[in-house]
Amino acid sequence: MNVPIADYVTLASVMFFIGVIGVIVRRNPLIMLMSVELMFNAANLLLIAYARLWLQNVGHIFAFIVITVAAAEAAIGLAIVVTTFRPEKYVDVDDIRALHG
Amino acid sequence: MIAFWVLAAILIASAVWTIAAKKAVYSVVALLLNFATLAVLYVTLSAEFLAVIQIIVYSGAILVLFVFVIALLGSGVAPFATGPNRLPKIWLPAGIFTLAAFGFLIYALSNVKMAVPAATGAVGTADVFGSVADFGKALFTVELLPFEVTALVLMVAVIGVITLGGEQMSDAEAPRSQVRADRAVREAILREGKG
Numbered sequence: 551m552n553v554p555i556a557d558y559v560t561l562a563s564v565m566f567f568i569g570v571i572g573v574i575v576r577r578n579p580l581i582m583l584m585s586v587e588l589m590f591n592a593a594n595l596l597l598i599a600y601a602r603l604w605l606q607n608v609g610h611i612f613a614f615i616v617i618t619v620a621a622a623e624a625a626i627g628l629a630i631v632v633t634t635f636r637p638e639k640y641v642d643v644d645d646i647r648a649l650h651g
Numbered sequence: 652m653i654a655f656w657v658l659a660a661i662l663i664a665s666a667v668w669t670i671a672a673k674k675a676v677y678s679v680v681a682l683l684l685n686f687a688t689l690a691v692l693y694v695t696l697s698a699e700f701l702a703v704i705q706i707i708v709y710s711g712a713i714l715v716l717f718v719f720v721i722a723l724l725g726s727g728v729a730p731f732a733t734g735p736n737r738l739p740k741i742w743l744p745a746g747i748f749t750l751a752a753f754g755f756l757i758y759a760l761s762n763v764k765m766a767v768p769a770a771t772g773a774v775g776t777a778d779v780f781g782s783v784a785d786f787g788k789a790l791f792t793v794e795l796l797p798f799e800v801t802a803l804v805l806m807v808a809v810i811g812v813i814t815l816g817g818e819q820m821s822d823a824e825a826p827r828s829q830v831r832a833d834r835a836v837r838e839a840i841l842r843e844g845k846g
Contacts, residue, residue: 552766553655561659563756565666567749572670574745580675580721584682587713588666591689594701602696603767605780607789611797613701614790617708618801622808624713628720629815635724 558599566592577643579635583627590620654695661688675721679714686710696767697781 565588572585594613601609665688668681686709693702779785790798 552768553652554764554766556760556763557655557659558767559756559760561662563753564663567752568663568666568670571745571749574741576670578675580717581670581672581678584675584678584717585670587682587709588669588685591686591709595689595692598693598696598698598701599767601698602781603765607780607785608794610698610701610781610786611789611794613698614704614786615797615801615804617701617704618804621708621713622804624716625808626811626815628716629812632720632723633815 555599555603558596562592562596562599565589565595579631579643580628582643583624583631586627587620587624590616590623655692658688658692658695661685662692675717679717679721682717683710683714686714697779699781700783700786701781703783 569585569588569592572588573582576582576585594616597609597613597616601607601613662685665681665685669678669685672678672681686705690702690705693699693705
């Protein structure tokens with residue numbers, strides 16, 4: 551019943567890379583945001599697996615903070631999507647460069 | 652062990668479905684499956700409180716927010732660019748990079764023999780690792796500062812969303828006649844200044 555920690559690392563990194571590919575490849579900003587959520591969850595899974603391995607509570611606290619940050623990120627990201635993308639006008643994700651340096 | 656592999660297969664399949672779905676609504680459904688499976692995995696890692704939080708916050712709040720936005724924007728397809736995805740331009744370097752990263756990871760982990768023990772099965776008692784009481788005790792005593800930082804992060808998010816939404820409201824809801832009147836007054840003042 552004991553699962554090697556390497557399996558958890560592999561699973562989390564596969565999930566993380568799927569999220570990265572989603573952000574890079576997809577053009578739909580909503581699916582890009584969902585891919586970011588996938589990456590958050592991969593990191594969370596690893597934090598909790600290592601917390602269980604070392605029996606340390608700090609991993610759980612950190613996963614809690616990550617969930618909070620993910621909620622804030624989703625709220626702000628969706629607000630940006632709603633304010634930027636109006637149903638009547640065509641916008642490409644690549645054309646939004648207000649935050650470019 | 653078998654449970655882990657079944658859950659891992661569901662996780663990866665639903666993650667692929669999330670990024671491969673044609674419509675954003677299907678992505679939300681796949682992501683819901685992914686998060687629920689993750690919650691089960693958290694229970695097997697004896698993180699009970701985080702499993703519940705995963706269901707409530709992710710599936711209950713974040714995904715509902717996504718569904719709201721999809722409904723608001725009209726099925727999530729119309730306003731967005733419908734051109735081809737960007738993979739064809741970069742699939743070769745991305746593939747090489749990914750394979751190299753996985754090779755390095757498997758090489759680095761090949762010597763690690765530690766195993767995560769299974770959950771103990773005792774639920775609800777205070778001293779069990781990962782139980783709600785254990786987590787809460789840590790959160791409100793030793794880790795109080797991270798807890799306060801969490802509140803700060805949420806407040807920043809609320810202020811940011813109000814700022815973003817407020818701008819849009821003032822643009823959209825200012826009456827046309829008021830704008831015209833303002834412009835007339837401004838032009839009158841300018842004319843007086845010139846004269």
